[in-house]
Amino acid sequence: MTRLRMLVFGALSLAYPLLVYGAMGRFDPRWLALGLFVLALMRWLATRQAQWAVVAAGTGALALAATLSSQTLPLKLYPVLVNAVLLLVFGGSLRFGPPVVERLARLQEPDLPAFAVVHTRRVTQVWCVFFVFNGSVALMTALWASDRVWALYNGVLAYVMMGVLFAGEWLVRRRVKAAHSHG
Incomplete structure (x- = not known):
């Protein structure tokens, strides 16, 4: 199960720019920000690697900025x-x-x-x-x-x-x- 989870996280991470592009204009940036943060947090929880903790923290900051501004720039x-x-x-x-x-x-x-x-x-x-x-x-x-x-x-x-x-x-x-x- 862990291997499958890592494959899913990897595929979602690789597809991130295309997923965001496809969702722009269809979903509020706040929802995209929440999805990005959940993905980064889940990846860190699955790996417990320090670099993914940093990515999750940085992603949280980007998600917060996107939520407060309702803009896509932080997501990009x-x-x-x-x-x-x-x-x-x-x-x-x-x-x-x-x-x-x-x-x-x-x-x-x-x-x-x-x-x-x-x-x-x-x-x-x-x-x-x-x-x-x-x-x-x-x-x-x-x-x-x-x-x-x-x-x-x-x-x-x-x-x-x-x-x-x-x-x-x-x-x-x-x-x-x-x-x-x-x-």
């Missing part, structure tokens, strides 16, 4: 919040270690060779740059773009870019492994 800032939290998590791991990507790699291979540790650090740095870029564009679309452009970027293009980054890293990782397996 949610992707900015998520990118900021991910930047803090990944960036903090670079400073206080081990890097997030190294922790994930060690789940598959507990005894990572030195070259792989260096590679995971670089990949974590690349993700930090991505979160800065993506969060900045998400902010610009929330503030200055149409609702349609906001939904397109945050609900489609940002995920395509993440997929390209994952695929690119996978290809680079294969080359790094191959280069070190022969020498």
Whole structure:
């Protein structure tokens, strides 16, 4: 049941921009804000991870702002919040270690060779740059773009870019492994 719940939360989180776009003009922003806050709170309760507690608190602030103003702008800032939290998590791991990507790699291979540790650090740095870029564009679309452009970027293009980054890293990782397996 927990796995199913996580899949549902993940799917709703991924679809968030498209769901908000579809609901704009049909539902009062206060109801959308309540739904967003409930989703974030449930995700935190399901995972009990610190970063999701921060997202739930930030989401609560956005939901309160949307409720008080009856505007959708606070709801459109949610992707900015998520990118900021991910930047803090990944960036903090670079400073206080081990890097997030190294922790994930060690789940598959507990005894990572030195070259792989260096590679995971670089990949974590690349993700930090991505979160800065993506969060900045998400902010610009929330503030200055149409609702349609906001939904397109945050609900489609940002995920395509993440997929390209994952695929690119996978290809680079294969080359790094191959280069070190022969020498």
